[in-house]
Amino acid sequence: MSIIFSYASRAYKGFRGEVLVLPSRTIALLFCLILLLLPLVMSNPYYLRILIMASIFAIFAASWDLLSGFTGQISFGHALFFGVAAYTSALLNLNIGLPPWLTIPLGALAAVVAGLVVGVPCLRLRGTYLALATLAFPLILSGVVFVIPDITGGELGVSGIDRLFSSRVIEYYIAVVLMIGLGFVMWKITDSKTGIIFHAIREDEVAARASGINTTRYKLLAFCLSGFFAGIAGGLYVHFMRIAGPSTLELLLSFQVIIWVIFGGVATIYGPIAGAFILVLLMEFLTIAPEIRMLLFAIMVMLVLLFMPEGLITWVRDKTEKICPRCKLRNIATRKTCRVCTADLD
Amino acid sequence: MIERIIVYTLVSGGVYALLAVGFSLIFGVARIINLAHTAFYMMAAYLILTFASSLGLPLVLSVILSIAAVTIIGVFSYKLVIDPVRGRETTILIVTIALAIIIQEAMVMGYGGGFRGVPSLISGYTKILGTKVLYQQILTFGVVLLILLGTWALLMKTRLGTAIRSTAQDREVANLMGINVARTGMITMAISVALAAVAGALVAPLQVLGPHMWMHPLVMILAVVVLGGLGSIKGSLLGAFILGFAETMVVVLVPTGAHLKGAVALAIMLVVILIRPEGLFGVSFEEER
Numbered sequence: 264m265s266i267i268f269s270y271a272s273r274a275y276k277g278f279r280g281e282v283l284v285l286p287s288r289t290i291a292l293l294f295c296l297i298l299l300l301l302p303l304v305m306s307n308p309y310y311l312r313i314l315i316m317a318s319i320f321a322i323f324a325a326s327w328d329l330l331s332g333f334t335g336q337i338s339f340g341h342a343l344f345f346g347v348a349a350y351t352s353a354l355l356n357l358n359i360g361l362p363p364w365l366t367i368p369l370g371a372l373a374a375v376v377a378g379l380v381v382g383v384p385c386l387r388l389r390g391t392y393l394a395l396a397t398l399a400f401p402l403i404l405s406g407v408v409f410v411i412p413d414i415t416g417g418e419l420g421v422s423g424i425d426r427l428f429s430s431r432v433i434e435y436y437i438a439v440v441l442m443i444g445l446g447f448v449m450w451k452i453t454d455s456k457t458g459i460i461f462h463a464i465r466e467d468e469v470a471a472r473a474s475g476i477n478t479t480r481y482k483l484l485a486f487c488l489s490g491f492f493a494g495i496a497g498g499l500y501v502h503f504m505r506i507a508g509p510s511t512l513e514l515l516l517s518f519q520v521i522i523w524v525i526f527g528g529v530a531t532i533y534g535p536i537a538g539a540f541i542l543v544l545l546m547e548f549l550t551i552a553p554e555i556r557m558l559l560f561a562i563m564v565m566l567v568l569l570f571m572p573e574g575l576i577t578w579v580r581d582k583t584e585k586i587c588p589r590c591k592l593r594n595i596a597t598r599k600t601c602r603v604c605t606a607d608l609d
Numbered sequence: 610m611i612e613r614i615i616v617y618t619l620v621s622g623g624v625y626a627l628l629a630v631g632f633s634l635i636f637g638v639a640r641i642i643n644l645a646h647t648a649f650y651m652m653a654a655y656l657i658l659t660f661a662s663s664l665g666l667p668l669v670l671s672v673i674l675s676i677a678a679v680t681i682i683g684v685f686s687y688k689l690v691i692d693p694v695r696g697r698e699t700t701i702l703i704v705t706i707a708l709a710i711i712i713q714e715a716m717v718m719g720y721g722g723g724f725r726g727v728p729s730l731i732s733g734y735t736k737i738l739g740t741k742v743l744y745q746q747i748l749t750f751g752v753v754l755l756i757l758l759g760t761w762a763l764l765m766k767t768r769l770g771t772a773i774r775s776t777a778q779d780r781e782v783a784n785l786m787g788i789n790v791a792r793t794g795m796i797t798m799a800i801s802v803a804l805a806a807v808a809g810a811l812v813a814p815l816q817v818l819g820p821h822m823w824m825h826p827l828v829m830i831l832a833v834v835v836l837g838g839l840g841s842i843k844g845s846l847l848g849a850f851i852l853g854f855a856e857t858m859v860v861v862l863v864p865t866g867a868h869l870k871g872a873v874a875l876a877i878m879l880v881v882i883l884i885r886p887e888g889l890f891g892v893s894f895e896e897e898r
Contacts, residue, residue: 278752383878387886390698391642395835396882399875402828406872410865477802514824518644525703561634565707572700605636 266385275558284602286583287594291533293357298439302432311435315503318442318541324535325449326522330489331521332530333453335465339398341520342569343381344374346401346512350499353421353507363427367498374494375487386479389468398517405512416556421506427502438499444535445492454489462530491560508565526564528574536577564580612740618817620746622853623753624808628826629833629845630760631804636795637777640854642692647823647830649802651810653679654818657717657727670762674827676806681804686753686794694793709823717820729814749811756807756848760800764842773797775805777840828871829856832878838891847889851879 282288298318302311331337348370355366381400382523408415415421427434443603460481463471472478502509506570509517527538545563549556571578584593585608587601594602600609632646654673660671686708694700731744764770775783776793784790816822833852837844852874859873860866881886 324700331699337625384883388882391636392835392882392886392888392891394642395831398828398831399879403872403875403879408870409868514828521699522703522706525699529699555714555716557710558718561710561714561832562706565690565704565711567689567703568700572694572697 287533287580287593293441297515298443302435303603305441306432306603308431311431313547315435315438317540318438318571319496319499319503320520320523320543321536321539322445322499323448323493324520326489326492326496326530326533326541328524328529328535329453329461329492330485331447332524332535333461334482334485336379336485337394337397338389339394339521340381340401340491340517340518341397341489341493342512342514342516343397343401343404344493345497345500345516346507346509347377348374349501349507349511350408350415350421352498352501353424356424356502357421363425363498363502367495367502369493370498370501371491375492375496376528377492377494378486378488378490378523379483381490381498382483386482399510399516401517403514406466407507408509408512416508418509420510421536422506422527424502425505427463427499430528434503438503441495441499445495446532446536452528453532457481457484480504486607522564524606525574526533526567528577528580531574531577531580534576536572538574541575561565610861612738614854614861616740616742616746617857617861618850618854619750621856622850623750624756625826625829625833625853626846626849627753627804627808629830629837629849630757631801631808632801632830632843633800633834633842634773634777634804635709635794638697638773639794640698641695642698643688643691643703644705644827646707646801646805649679650805650826651716651818651820651823652682652712652811654813654886655720655725655805655809657813658725658818658866659719661728668728670682672810673868674731676803676810679804679806679809681740682873683806684799686797687798687802691798692791704774707844709827713820713823713877720818720820722820724817724819726817727813731749743815744830747840749815751880752807754809756804760804761842762790763800765777769796772780782818797877825871829874832874835888836881841890843891845889848881 264601279394282292298314299377301314305311326344327338327341329458352366352370353365355365355369361369377400383398386549409417412418427437429494446490453461458478460471463474463476464478466483466486495549496553497511500511523538523542524535525538526542527536528534542560542564546556546560549559552559567575573581583596585596585598586592587594587604587608589606590601590604592601592603592607596609600606628647628650632643635641635643635646656675656678657668660666660674661668664671666674675851690704690708691701692702723733729743729745731748734741734743735747736742762770764774772783772788772793773796775786776788776790780790781792829852833848834845836852837846837848837849854873855869855877856870859870863869885891
């Protein structure tokens with residue numbers, strides 16, 4: 264009995280010391296809890312639908328951040344991964360009859376292949392050239408989709424795909440749990456040694472190479488990882504919407520994912536997730552004024568970026584937390600001394 | 610067939626050249642990827658409608674007024690929203706996309722989401738070697754040539770042109786040499802938007818106006834400037850005509866070509882930059898790390 268008690272108290276201490284000390288972590292925890300408990304108090308299918316879409320797009324946004332925010336390989340054509348996975352899942356499900364739990368990972372694998380197809384030629388390019396080259400891939404593929412309507416359904420897309428699950432609440436849990444889980448995995452990747460190397464490649468690729476890092480391998484890894492996560496989002500989307508159309512390869516989707524990430528805060532993983540949730544919900548809220556919805560949306564995004572050029576979540580984080588000058592740990596802004604090394608925070 | 614391809618290549622290539630040169634200029638001087646560039650082009654086309662139909666002004670005057678109005682709006686939006694975030698590459702992207710969406714929605718609100726048409730400056734057509742050529746097409750190509758020559762003279766022969774080119778080459782050193790870099794950037798933006806507006810005013814009678822007409826040219830000029838080399842005027846010109854030609858060929862020769870025209874142009878761009886990563890005439894910005 265006392266052993267259980269001591270474990271519990273140790274777990275609580277760790278929880279208090281690691282999660283509750285920082286407002287950002289507390290908010291992230293609350294956010295996850297609210298998302299997970301929400302269907303218990305509210306089962307309006309329309310609201311659940313919006314939250315499912317927000318979760319899917321949050322995974323997608325975070326995957327862009329992994330590639331472009333961390334590694335600095337700015338991708339203008341991220342819809343490619345989404346669209347490739349969407350079409351792969353849809354065609355596998357429709358023609359071979361595979362269930363969603365198989366088609367989604369297979370779609371993600373197809374997106375990894377797409378990541379390699381884009382990544383290998385783009386290794387030679389950098390900066391703006393890279394961004395504009397990646398822009399080409401989804402648009403070329405959508406041209407191909409229009410040319411072979413027998414397979415892809417052309418403009419109408421592929422429809423009649425299986426539902427993710429027969430009940431909306433279970434669908435909601437699949438999307439939300441995957442979003443939280445994959446978000447955590449991506450955050451862990453960026454927090455690991457690999458993540459530091461990604462940072463280094465963005466800051467100074469030549470210096471990273473001079474330090475003995477095989478930048479080619481890590482850049483390809485970033486493309487594949489990002490393609491994988493974006494592919495899962497694409498597969499989920501297709502089984503939820505039950506249609507895979509050319510809109511999954513559109514220029515607007517590629518731009519939209521960048522809007523979510525930059526709005527939330529680049530190179531953070533939680534920024535894009537928050538950005539996607541805020542903006543998707545905002546878009547739904549603005550349906551009260553359908554004529555000026557896009558206008559208000561664009562103006563709001565622009566104003567936020569003019570006053571917080573680093574993104575909303577990054578701005579809030581920097582207002583509420585300070586970095587200890589000695590040990591580089593984050594502390595709540597109200598503290599006078601660091602919570603670990605007791606150095607003075609200015 | 611061949612004559613038709615040549616006519617269409619010259620017209621669409623010329624329009625892409627105007628757009629791409631403007632895009633290249635502002636990228637070279639201020640390192641701004643202005644994704645709202647073709648939104649200004651669309652705005653110029655639409656404003657002709659306002660001045661000509663609603664206010665009843667003569668067509669030539671409304672064309673000039675709309676170019677002037679778009680230039681002023683362009684400079685204001687540069688000062689208010691683009692310049693404050695200059696230097697943050699990704700933020701600029703979003704701000705300019707947001708600007709483009711705002712312009713698009715303003716056009717939807719002002720003119721409705723449907724398609725509209727603008728009357729030609731000179732109607733009628735002539736036959737050259739048995740091919741029907743609209744006077745508006747000849748006018749478009751002539752004006753494009755004149756404006757491109759004018760821009761070239763401005764850049765190569767005047768003090769302002771020297772200032773623009775030196776700012777593009779090295780911003781800090783240009784500043785040290787006593788060039789007002791901020792003002793040069795603003796003037797370049799004005800030139801760039803004016804070029805886009807001229808292009809918009811010229812093609813307005815040749816195609817139907819819709820609030821999404823900025824998307825396709827945007828993709829095309831992004832391909833053009835990458836093909837030619839970012840920041841290179843010569844490259845933009847050549848790239849514009851290459852891709853204009855490719856686009857026309859696809860539309861004329863392939864039955865389902867309308868869907869593929871963007872794809873083929875982008876594929877050509879990809880092939881070129883995979884062989885020459887800095888484009889045809891690009892300067893590699895190796896030292897700008």
